[in-house]
Amino acid sequence: MATEAFEEIVSDFDFLEDWEDRYRYVIDYGRRMDPLDDALKVPATKVDGCASQVWLHPQIEAGRFRFDGDSDAMIVRGLIAVLRALYNGLPVGEVTRVDAQAELARLGLDAHLSAQRSNGVRAMIGRIRGIATEAA
Template sequence: MSGIIASREAEIVEEFSLFDEWLDKYQHLIEMGQKLTGVDEAFRTDAYKVKGCQSQVWLQPGIENGLVVFRADSDAAITKGLVALMVRVLSGAPAVEIVASPLSFLEAIGLREHLSPTRSNGLVGMVKQMKLYAAAYASQEASHG
């Protein structure tokens, strides 16, 4: 699959291939989270909260130059790192590409388990919200021709 999302995924897979130890991998993830620009204060509300059983995620969607952009945040460090990863892959991509993306890179970097519904960390809900938002924008674009 080609496209902006696929090339970003490939870049991340290569980046993570440098780490043999789980600890290094998680530390890298946490650092990515620390560099994340969180959401605007106005979006840090229940309306933009993706509820997880264990950690919370906030998602701020928007449109810039016809592309879907996301800003996001979390109260837990690992979740925040995963959120940063998702934002890096999906934000600024065309809506149709976001909807179609299987996000298979998580498997390749050994973090697939975090996207399991049983993790209840808010990440599954966030990805669902991102795709829903992109789908809504894509159908709006299509109807406006």
């Protein structure tokens, strides 16, 4: 059920054998993401449960889910970009059907993130699913 953008990340990861290179890839992926406007970095968009500052700004357009996000930590910003690749563009009703943990496991991220980062990713996924549920 992964998007084409996420499948590209999976394909790229297959070519990167070293985890240092994979971390750099995630960080660079996040750097290419447009920054979230400071006006959107408000308590309503802040994700609790993350060690870093994280903001997610969802939008539903023509029945399709998308979100923008930002973080004060480069690796987390990259993880937000990976989640955007996983979810952006899906019909809002399909967002909750995505097994994000399984999809991220395809990248091996589940085994290579610290406990705090893993908790933060789960918090972001929970926020995304909650928003999609409310919108559906």
